[in-house]
Amino acid sequence: MDSPRILLAAGGTGGHVYPAIAIADALKAENPDTEILFVGTKDHMEWDAVPKSGYDIRNVWISGFHRRFTLKNLIFPVKLITSLIQSLRILSGYKPHVVISCGGYAAGPVAWVAGKKDIPVVIQEQNSFPGVTNRLLAKFAVKIFTAFKQADHFFPEEKTQVTGNPTRATLIGANKSNALDAFGFTDDKPVLLVMGGSGGAKTINEAMKANIEALHDQIGLQIIWQCGARYYDELSTGIKKKNLDNLRLTAFLDNMAEAYAAADLVISRAGASSCSELMLTGKPSVLVPSPNVAGDHQTQNAKAMVDAGASKLLEDNAMKETMTELVEQLIYDQENLKRMNQAALNLAKPDAAKLIAKEILEIAKSKL
Incomplete structure (x- = not known):
């Protein structure tokens, strides 16, 4: 045959x-x-x-x-x-x-x-x-x-x-300890994973730029920030001037399994594939729907996950002002993170x- x-x-x-x-x-x-x-x-x-x-x-x-x-x-x-x-x-x-x-x-x-x-x-x-x-x-x-x-x-x-x-089946199965090592992180501080999709997201990057010192220094987070190739040079030049030892800024993430395994909380656009990956990996998330997509489908994707208890929704135009407070509220609440984790896994296919x-x-x- x-x-x-x-x-x-x-x-x-x-x-x-x-x-x-x-x-x-x-x-x-x-x-x-x-x-x-x-x-x-x-x-x-x-x-x-x-x-x-x-x-x-x-x-x-x-x-x-x-x-x-x-x-x-x-x-x-x-x-x-x-x-x-x-x-x-x-x-x-x-x-x-x-x-x-x-x-x-x-x-x-x-x-x-x-x-x-x-x-x-x-x-x-x-x-x-x-x-x-x-x-x-x-x-x-x-x-x-x-x-x-x-x-x-x-x-x-x-x-x-x-x-x-x-x-991708390769997204699951990574060991958290090994994942932390892969990013040069320790296990005594929470890890925030921020993604703007494969091309990056301007609003998310602007909000992160405005809040990075508060997230890194005041809240005490270890941060993986995937910003997209078109934004990387400008952002990395600005961030080099700051003392941010626990920040990993990258244009693109090849090791997504380790990034998910290391993360305690994820900030992401609400594209269908991103939502499916968050379900599969059981990651608690803050979803920021893009306002620039046909049919506003990212908002619908996000609401389905919010209604199930897997995510919180953050409006694109409010992100810069409210993200630090929301992240701090979520990332240290272990019981709530466990509930969000289970809710995400329940949605997975x-x-x-x-x-x-x-x-x-x-x-x-x-x-x-």
Whole structure:
């Protein structure tokens, strides 16, 4: 029997890329003979993250279309035509049995061409308000996996299954003592993990910059602050002038398992993948929904976790003024942290990637 060949298309942000990697890992776990290829763009995070996870990736030249007029939109038609030709070449050469769209504009051309060529297309949608790419591709899909029931309103009911978001199995299992050592921390002070997503978050960074000395000196925290590559140089230059021995400022976190294991409390955006990872790792969190996303879906994600008792919600525009007080209130309350930990674990769907992988392999089997 031939080995199943699966192509995963995802790009732009960790919210699209990491669920795709989790699916790839689950496919390999279910059937080690599965051949896997990714499609993404060279100028986004998938170009580094996918090879680091052990998978090959091919490039398509595509970017988003800006809703307001910009000179970049003038070249969009050229990029689109080029990406469709590239997609056709990739599909003709690789001959996948199934193409999976995990969203982001890199997924659009290759999954569209796959649909036109009658190659089975599977969609995995992370958010309660689906992205434009996956909404446009829904007509080609043979199966659509969603993380939130609310997303079902945008897709054909007969194709849709709520599975939760696939999360990387490598995120769990790290030892706290070893994790503290990895960051050069001790076990006598709480650890705050601050994340702005794969690209960083300007508001979170500004709030952290304004509050860093209070968090570090007055509250006495050890801090891991992932600020994003575009903000790192400016922030690190300013922070070098301060004596902050227990701060670890980083553009990007490669060792997420250790970061989660070390943390007592996490401050994060409320993207679907971030929320799923917080559930899986059972981390108490302060969620700061981005106000700049379609359908305000991050607020909906955050409210689901707040209602369950796993998180506290902090408004983006109030963060700078209120974060230090809220962090101090939470991080030294061990009983409350334990309750939040259990509430987060109760929301987790750790088998999402496995369930999705099994269904994809069944679809592939019909094409072998």
